[in-house]
Amino acid sequence: MRLSQATIGLLLALAGFASFAISDMFSKLLAGHLNPFEVAFSGGAFGLLLLPLVKRKHESYVDAVPHKSEIPLWLLRALAVFTATAVSVEAFMLLSMPEALSLMFLMPFMANILSAVFLKEHISWASWLSVFIGFIGVLIVLRPGIRPFNLGYACALISALANAVSVVAYKVAAGKTSRLELLSSTLAGPLIGNGLLMMGHFSWPRDLTSWVNLFGYGFLAALGQLCLMLAAQKTPASRVSLSQYSQMIWAVLFSQTIFHDHMDRWTVLGVLVVTFSGTVNWLCRYMVLVMSGGFTNAREARRHRNIVLSRSQQIRK
Secondary structure (H helix, E strand, O other): OOOOHHHHHHHHHHHHHHHHHHHHHHHHHOOOOOOHHHHHHHHHHHHHHHHHHHOOOOOOHHHHOOOHHHHHHHHHHHHHHHHHHHHHHHHHHHOOHHHHHHHHOOHHHHHHHHHHHHOOOOOOHHHHHHHHHHHHHHHHHHOEOOEOOOHHHHHHHHHHHHHHHHHHHHHHHOOOOOHHHHHHHHHHHHHHHHHHHHHHHOOOOOOHHHHHHHHHHHHHHHHHHHHHHHHHHHOOHHHHHHHHHHHHHHHHHHHHHOOOOOOOHHHHHHHHHHHHHHHHHHHHHHHHHHHOOOOOOHHHHHHOHHHHHOOOOOOOO
């Protein structure tokens, strides 16, 4: 059976977010062994191995260098990715994976707000409802005044904001920039920014296990970016946005089986609320279409389901 382009795009997106989750797991395994900036630097270093896969036959590696008019946007993307990688590694080292991800899942909501403010995009009421529910979930996880606000929480929230900025920057560049140039900005941020920050604390991995974990983090982080870039070519990026929440399944699995993290019932509730908030947007739209009589039967409703998904929130970049 031949798969449709939309199905291939969805599978690529699931593979991309699985790569991100496994990459985050490797970064947590490196806690206490390597400096966080050194770990984040590996995302750019090992990501260079993917350049031959992205480069088309008619392209040259020189095309990875931005044109003069595109330099400001290229620098913004690089800066955003650098910030996101630097603080996300620290967040996963300090927090349980579900806790860190629940805060980082604010990224699509922050991207909606930035799009409305800077790109003047119309944000639907369903999107604002999703933002509100997600924020309530984050408050349940943080519990201000009850739990101390530590560096891990701050890093996770900064990572969400930095990723939201990169989403908006990629959105502006959509259709105007080659894949090679997009990937170069993604790799340059960790290479230059984290490379400079790690110089005073650099140390070689002590054993083979540390090398494997470092390669696992760096290569899979870059591979996840590549999978999402390819997925966006097969199907509209927003259509596969809900696959981002598959990361939470991986996070809970790793947290319980590998790290044996303890999460109290309030944290579990907050994680569930944040994850549910990601589905609110398309559920509301789907229900409105059904109730408005836009579908004559269930089969037609299912056929139009992808159209509803295509209007949901932006994916993680």
